[in-house]
Amino acid sequence: MEFGNTASIKFVVIPILTVLFLILGVRKREKILERIGWKKDTIIMIVKTLFLSLGGILVFIALLSPQKLKEEEKIAIQGSDLYVLMDISKSMLAEDTYPNRLEISKKELKEILNNLKGDRVGIIPFSDSAYVQMPLTDDYFMAINYIDAIDSKLISGGGTELLEALKLANNSFEKTDAKDKNVIIFSDGGERNPEILKYVKDNHIKTFIFGVGTDEGSVIPIDNGFIKDNSGNIVVSKLNDNFLKELARESGGQYYSLNNLNTGNYQKLIADIGKLDKTSQRDEKLNIYEQYYQYPLGAGLLLILIGYFLRRKEKEGEYV
Template identity: 50%
Template structure:
């Protein structure tokens, strides 16, 4: 026997509160009756408290979902292996989208993950360098913690080293023998890089690019100790304007037989990603264990309600002390 929802342990506070409140109420009632020279049978009052508290305990046990494993089966799961490459360079702090490009990227990535079914995803942030922040996983519940941790301080420097991020992803794909090499690229585009296009074609990587920002762009805020202090300037003292390089991102997706999406304050075409990948062949197959349980929550629930009803219908008898 085990419990399937231990998060509900906190609800044991309610039977404890019931016990305390009813016990204090009984004491107050006794004092009032004494002042009126009346008395009641304390045994019945104690039984009412006991049954009400016990009923609360059994209901909380039902919320814990008691269960017993009756079968453990291996099944075949097919899905894509996907690496999300997230641009964390300083230009992603540009506020031409609200609140800035990086926060929009995090929101878009979170929404994309909700559409995945059986696919594994990993995260590779990149700036002047790149690293695997989260290896490939199909445990989508843990992804939010990694997404929240994404910021421009993860990697020193402010450049956009997309090539290194692609190398890391490709190496990981090769290590697990993945036939499908799928990349989701979230970036403002950075500078055009011919070797990126060559690498993608040579290694048969399919890239779904998501351009974050606008063609007009905006200045890049400068942060010191987490506080915005002016803007990043060039050698001539002029504020640097960062614009979305959609042409480069479109080129990457076209060359790799992927798709390009764009996100700003007015449009978000990244929502088409799920539909666009439905027809992709899921070649990667893996074994997963599926456990089957028989549930027993109904038994403590019935007992809990029964004890509460008994407590409710117990009648206290009040008599004159004389």
Template identity: 50%
Template sequence: MKFGNLQNIIYLIFPIILLLTMILGMKKRKDILKALKLKNKKYISLLKVLFLTLGALLVVLALLSPQKEIEDEQVEVKGMNIYVLIDTSRSMLTEDVYPNRLEAGKRVLANLVQSLKGDRVGFIPFSDSAYIQMPLTDDYTITQNYINALDTTLISGGGTELYQALELAEKSFEEIGSENKTVIVLSDGGDFDKKSLDFVKKNNIDVYSIGIGTSEGNVIPEYINGIKRGFIKDENGAAVISKLNSDFLQKIASENNGKYYEVNNLIDTSKNFINDTANLERKNQRNEKTKNYEKYYQYPLALGMIFILLGYLLKEVIKDEE
């Protein structure tokens, strides 16, 4: 026997409070009756306390959802395998999108994950290098913790090395024998990268790129110990202006069956991603075990209500002392 809602165990405090309150009430009533030279039948008072307390305990037991595992069921699940490649280079701190490009990207990523159903998703941050932060999973409840952890300090350096992130995604796809290879790139584009274009085409990876920023761009803030200390400057002492490289992102998306989207303060076409992928064939199939339980909450609940009703209906008989 297992309990499906152990978090409700906190409600045990109510039967305890009820028991203590009724015991104190009995003592106070006894003193009052004694002063008035009256008495009542103790066993009725004790039964009333017992029934009400036991009833409350049984209701709490029902809230804990007692259940018994009866069998495992094999379920066939179809879905895409999606790796999200998140640019964490310093240019993503540019504030031409509120509050900056990285935070806007994290917001877009959270919305995308919330709209997935059956697809597995993984995260690969990249800058001067890349690593798999979250492997492919369909447990969407844990993704927000990984999204919150995304930061420009995760990877040393400030470049944009997309190729390495694509390599990691491709290796992971190969290891699981994925027929669908879908990648979402969240980036401001960085520099034109022919190596990445060739890699995507060679390995038949569908890239859905989301450009975050504006064509006008802005200066890149410089942070020291988490505090903004001016702007990043070039060798001549001039502030570096980072602009959205939408041309590269559009090019890499067009290599196969992908699509380009853009996000800034005025538009957010990334919302169309789910609609654009909804009708794609889900070739990847996997069998997952689901646990089936027989629930028994109705029995303690019904019994508890009966005891509470009995306790409520019991009337104490008061008479003069003999």
């Protein structure tokens, strides 16, 4: 026998307070009867207190969900392996999307994780360089914690080294013997790079790309104002998605827009991922339990009711 809901131990205060108030009420009533000259029936009071206390304890035990392991079952989990390549260059701080491009990307990625089932996900932030922040895992709760930690200061510099991020993802796929290599990219674009196109084709990497930002663009805030060019003019960063669209198309993937008017394209991505071959297979153990909470719950409520409604007929100077 074990308890399946130990988190509810904090609610022990509820039955304790309930029983305490009931007992205090009984004692208060007894004192009133004593003042008007009626006798106290100590045995009845003890029985009443015992029933209320024991009932409260049983209700608390029921809250802990007592259970017994019935059987163990192995279930096969199938899914895809996905690496998320998150652009954290300075341009991703532009505020043409609210609150900025990086934050809206993180929010969209969380929506993706909330809708995945069985797929393993890894995260690679990139800027002037790239690194594996989180290897492939199906622990989406842990992944969301990693997403919260992403900011533009993780990597110094403001460039966009997408090729290095792709190489890291590819090396990780090869270490896990993945048959298919799928990456999700969040970026505001960059100059056309034939080397990247050749790399994804040679290594059979399929890219699903979110182009983050707007055609109008925005300035890039920094601590002391805004980023300026060599001539001292304030730089306006615009979405440069021509190459991103080409990369998605040539790799056999898809392109999606991400800005304040297009924040639901994660649903299209989920649908596209659902069409992928589920090459990641693993077994997970599922424990099946027999639940017994209903027995202490029923007994506890019954004892509380009996104790609460336990009454005597009072006469002056005696109980009958």
